[in-house]
Every structure is written in structure tokens, then in C-alpha cells.
Amino acid sequence: MKLYTIGFTKKSAERFFGLLREAEVTTLVDVRLNNVSQLAGFAKRDDLKYLLSEICGINYTHRLDLAPTQSLLDDYKKHGASWTTYEDRFFELMRHRRIEDTIPQELLNNAVLLCSEDKAHHCHRRLVAAYLAQRWNNVTIEHLG
Template sequence: MSRSVITLSAYQTTAERFFTTLVDHKVDLLLDVRLHNTNQLCGFTKQRDLAYFARVIAHCDYLHDVELAPSQELLQPYLHHDIDFDEYASGYRALIEGRGGIAIFDRDAGPHASVAILGTATKKRRSHAEVLAQMVAEATK
């Protein structure tokens, strides 16, 4: 099945820009691969709220899958600048390959034609979501 995959960040965006992106790309699945998505810092992208907003505003399904999230042991050194993005990306790739991540992604994506992978990129920090999107693209070649 041919499907489009984009990445989207939960941070440093407005709700208007976030949901307009989902609508413009005709996303029918918002796949949340954040390890932590329930605290107040998540704002409008807090898990319970986001599931509702995705359905009502963007008319898409929402799924949170921690099997596609980084481990706490990998995430913390990256967030504290103890490792750079290349080391983080390499560790994340190995972790997801070990978990059978492409099969997990395919299971999650199911019949959806357009998937947005939700990660945690900021203006200063890249996200594992881009690594997952790259792995999916490589698997479909």
C-alpha cells in the first residue's frame, strides 16, 4: 500500500498551525510516538485532549504507541545534551529495529493512507519522529 508519511511536532507550534497541517495533508492517522504525552507541558497536545481534537477538528484517528517511542535511558542523555542527535538517532534506530518497529508501524498505520508521526522537535532539537519516518521510507523502497 502506498501511503504518505509526514512528521509533526507537538512543541513550538500553535493549535491553528498544527491542525491546519493535518487537514492540508489529509492525514487520517495521527500517530503519537512521544514517550511522555500526559503532562501539562504538552498543552493542547496532551493525549486525552489531542485524541478529541484530532477527531473533531482534523477528522483523523489518533493513536499513541510507546513501542515506537524512545526509551527513557536513550531520551534523557539527549535532552541533557550528553549525546548529540546523531548518537541519539543511531540509538533510536537500533532500539526500534530491535522492537520490530516497521512491523509495529505497519500494524498501527493499517489502512490509513496518510499518517502524521507526532514527535518532539523544537527549533533547537530534532526528534526521533524524523528517524522513524526515514526508516518507514527506507522500508517501502
């Protein structure tokens, strides 16, 4: 199984959709807690769903069960919790949600996990991919651009 991740921040629409087309992903799985923010530009939910279909022939789905809780996100972004604390709490949240049992593997086969962060290093999409790769067989992960 090939699983990709991507963030839209600091990417033009041309670069973003080009990366998705080059990778030949079939489904974009939006793992953002808030996917309708005015700051999202072309990546707002309804616009993104339309553009993915029209430009790349890619399906769109939003999975809140792969997003952090608002309190977890606020603790990290607004209250100064460390990245290590955030990682630990997010891994615990995924264990509690049992995402390895509730997310259909076929949904994520040749799919890309989307979040806003430019790089995967400090983004929960990387944590989701790593968590599932530890629990499912033969998962390879590639972080796009």
C-alpha cells in the first residue's frame, strides 16, 4: 500500500495539483479539523473537492477521525505544549479511536493525507501515516513537496 501526505501551505495551486497528478493518487483524505477556513484559499473543502475532480480526477473525503481534537490542537498551537507532548497525546487519541480498525485500508491505498502544514515534520498527517504503517502490512509512506 502506498500512502502519501501533503500540505497546501506555501504551495501554489499549480504546484499542489501538479504534485498530486505526478504521484497518481486516487483519493485525497482531508485530515484537517477545520477545512472551511478563509485562509485555506483553493484548499477550502468545497473548492478543493471540485478542483480535485476537475483537474486530476481525484476523489475527496474528509475524515475527522484522523484529525486532532480542538483542545489538543489549542494546547500545542496556542498554549505552548511541546511537539513531543502533542505527538504522545495524538498517538493516544488514535489508539483510543482505533483508527487501524475503523479506517478501511482500501480508502488509503494510493491516497494522500492532506493537512495545512507546509512540511510533514511537525504535522499530524505524518503521525497518522506512521501510526497506520506500524499496524498495517506493507505500507510505504511518501511526503509530497
